[in-house]
Amino acid sequence: MKRHAELAKNFLKDEKKASWQNNALWFVRKKRDLAALDIKDFEGLRNLASEIKLHTLTHLDEYLEEFEKNALARGIKVHWAKDAKECNEIVYKIAKEKSVKKVIKSKSMLSEEIHLNHFLEEKGLEVVETDLGERIVQFKKERPSHIVLPAIHLKKEEVGELFHEKLGTPEGTSDPTFLAHAARAHLREKFLEGEMGVSGVNYGVAETGEIVVCTNEGNADLTMGLPKIHVALMGIEKVIPKFKHLSVFTTLLARSATGQPSTVFASHIASAKTGGEMHIILVDNDRSKFLGDERLFEALKCIRCGACMNTCPVYRHSGGHSYNYIIPGPIGSVLAPFRNYKDYYDMAFACSLCASCSNVCPVKIPLDRLLFHHRQSVVKKGVISGLEKSIFSLVTSAMLNPVRWRMFNKVAVFFLKITPSPVINLFSMGWSKFRDVPSVDKTFSQLLKEYKGRNNE
Amino acid sequence: MSSRDIILGSVKKNLQKQEKFSSPNLDEKMFTHYDEPLSRFKTILKTIGGESKETDKQRIDSVVKETYPDAHIFCSASKLCSLSNLDLNSTEDPHELSNVEVAILDASFGVAENGTVWIDYKNLKHRVIHTIIKHLVVILPKKEIVSNLFEAYQRIPVKSKGEDGCFIAGPSKTADIEQSLVLGAHGHHSLLVLLID
Numbered sequence: 001m002k003r004h005a006e007l008a009k010n011f012l013k014d015e016k017k018a019s020w021q022n023n024a025l026w027f028v029r030k031k032r033d034l035a036a037l038d039i040k041d042f043e044g045l046r047n048l049a050s051e052i053k054l055h056t057l058t059h060l061d062e063y064l065e066e067f068e069k070n071a072l073a074r075g076i077k078v079h080w081a082k083d084a085k086e087c088n089e090i091v092y093k094i095a096k097e098k099s100v101k102k103v104i105k106s107k108s109m110l111s112e113e114i115h116l117n118h119f120l121e122e123k124g125l126e127v128v129e130t131d132l133g134e135r136i137v138q139f140k141k142e143r144p145s146h147i148v149l150p151a152i153h154l155k156k157e158e159v160g161e162l163f164h165e166k167l168g169t170p171e172g173t174s175d176p177t178f179l180a181h182a183a184r185a186h187l188r189e190k191f192l193e194g195e196m197g198v199s200g201v202n203y204g205v206a207e208t209g210e211i212v213v214c215t216n217e218g219n220a221d222l223t224m225g226l227p228k229i230h231v232a233l234m235g236i237e238k239v240i241p242k243f244k245h246l247s248v249f250t251t252l253l254a255r256s257a258t259g260q261p262s263t264v265f266a267s268h269i270a271s272a273k274t275g276g277e278m279h280i281i282l283v284d285n286d287r288s289k290f291l292g293d294e295r296l297f298e299a300l301k302c303i304r305c306g307a308c309m310n311t312c313p314v315y316r317h318s319g320g321h322s323y324n325y326i327i328p329g330p331i332g333s334v335l336a337p338f339r340n341y342k343d344y345y346d347m348a349f350a351c352s353l354c355a356s357c358s359n360v361c362p363v364k365i366p367l368d369r370l371l372f373h374h375r376q377s378v379v380k381k382g383v384i385s386g387l388e389k390s391i392f393s394l395v396t397s398a399m400l401n402p403v404r405w406r407m408f409n410k411v412a413v414f415f416l417k418i419t420p421s422p423v424i425n426l427f428s429m430g431w432s433k434f435r436d437v438p439s440v441d442k443t444f445s446q447l448l449k450e451y452k453g454r455n456n457e
Numbered sequence: 458m459s460s461r462d463i464i465l466g467s468v469k470k471n472l473q474k475q476e477k478f479s480s481p482n483l484d485e486k487m488f489t490h491y492d493e494p495l496s497r498f499k500t501i502l503k504t505i506g507g508e509s510k511e512t513d514k515q516r517i518d519s520v521v522k523e524t525y526p527d528a529h530i531f532c533s534a535s536k537l538c539s540l541s542n543l544d545l546n547s548t549e550d551p552h553e554l555s556n557v558e559v560a561i562l563d564a565s566f567g568v569a570e571n572g573t574v575w576i577d578y579k580n581l582k583h584r585v586i587h588t589i590i591k592h593l594v595v596i597l598p599k600k601e602i603v604s605n606l607f608e609a610y611q612r613i614p615v616k617s618k619g620e621d622g623c624f625i626a627g628p629s630k631t632a633d634i635e636q637s638l639v640l641g642a643h644g645h646h647s648l649l650v651l652l653i654d
Binding site (some may be wrong): 024027028030039040041045048052053054055057058059060063064065068080081086106111122130131132133136149150151154155156159179180184187188191192201205207208210216217218219221222224225226236239241243244245246247248250251254258259260261262263264265267268270273274282284288289290291292295297382407 | 459460461463464465467468469470472474475476477478479480481483484486487488489490495507528546551553554555568570571572573582583584585587588589605606607609610611613615620621622623624625627628629630631632633634635636637639641642643644
């Protein structure tokens, strides 16, 4: 398995594209700041959102039962899936009962997490992603590189080429408006053929048993409103207690995500459409395990806005596909190592600990602290290399004793002074790839002593 | 044991070690109040690609016709517009609405802070009517514009099947290709809000 650093190196080979992506994401971050300043008390609302989520998560069993009771009262069918396999099987069972062959889907990170498309396709069903970015990555047989901007890693020329091959648009066309409208025409046909719609859920309201789905393109409204059957996939952490709490989250979500005052559609679905049926699948898939960790349970507050990705210097300069987990960036790096540290431990190190993510998170997840926490447990679990381990144990033992520490520094400075820099670079483990180790001829204590001496004169 | 019991059991078990947090109070003062909600509404609507026109109830038909001179298929769910040549309530299958060029709907209220209008689904036989069409016209009484979402959610009746509905902010859009904004994704290409007294 290739690790983040290696994958990032690959991404950075195309310097022009890498720099474009960095700028595009930073532009979204700046829009987010303007949208936040447009509101009287954005910071107060962030606190409030965090408090509502903390309350909900620590009473999650009660709110899930209330949500279920009220949804059932609305005639909505509620299913429970403990893991990915069970969720996929429930979706397939609903489809099979109604002889559904064609499924249309709007954006759902949960469906990516459980590999729903793959499962249904294996069973012979056609599954069409209807969000433009998701459709693009589906055509490319890739995964989204960002949770809100799934195709941010592709340039318009690449999309033009792809659409030429898949949709028959004229060769060499790369105008975004033309391509988006070609996709509209193609997907409108798919919408009209779809026999079952699968959507995600932004919020489930315990008080009313309804779900809220927020999108810009309108694909979710067609997915939920056209076919007779609507299946909504909902992680158990998506529930919020009261209807009025939506005002807090709806104010924060789009502003944090893209800097828009609101998503174009915030659809509140509290019953099946005329002549149709509606299912909600409540999915655990290890979410409940997070609740047992006194620090990491806060990761479940996430409302999937993507603000932490847009602001993260490591994400902006390495791209979403450098992270092995389906959710990249700071929040993905908090979720993944807890789920499976062997596969994803490297994500905890794809971080400069600058804490920019924690400062923009609309629900105030302490992402940087959780990443630091992961690093500590990863080291304890012993997945770092023997060389790194012995270096750090040497440094630790030196730092614990002042005499040893001074000695250690003197020896280090001595070797740095007599060793030619190409040789030093050989041992710097990548640090000196794009820069040189600075020349050193005195230890910190020596420099400090001289400084004090000068100031006392 | 059912999956429901397994999940709820696992939630309960894992929460045993957690400190419980209390429910915070929602403070209306945290939300922005606008002294002139109408002017804020119009400004924000424009920045998100929508359009508004102040008009009389009697002139709605002619304003819609003037705005969309080339359109042929109109579907109105509003009593204030009589241009409908495709009746929403007698349409059995929502798929038949795919050819509608202009839909005219009533908004219950608008929100100054983010330029959205609330479309109640209660009287709409097919919910897709605001999305499946080319152009959307929404009729909104000027006095029904609230400042922020706190006020907005108080306007929607809970537990009376009143929550089925949608906030709509401008025309449907996408920026999935190179972050270039394209108006008219899968839903309406344009949104016109007719502000009446």
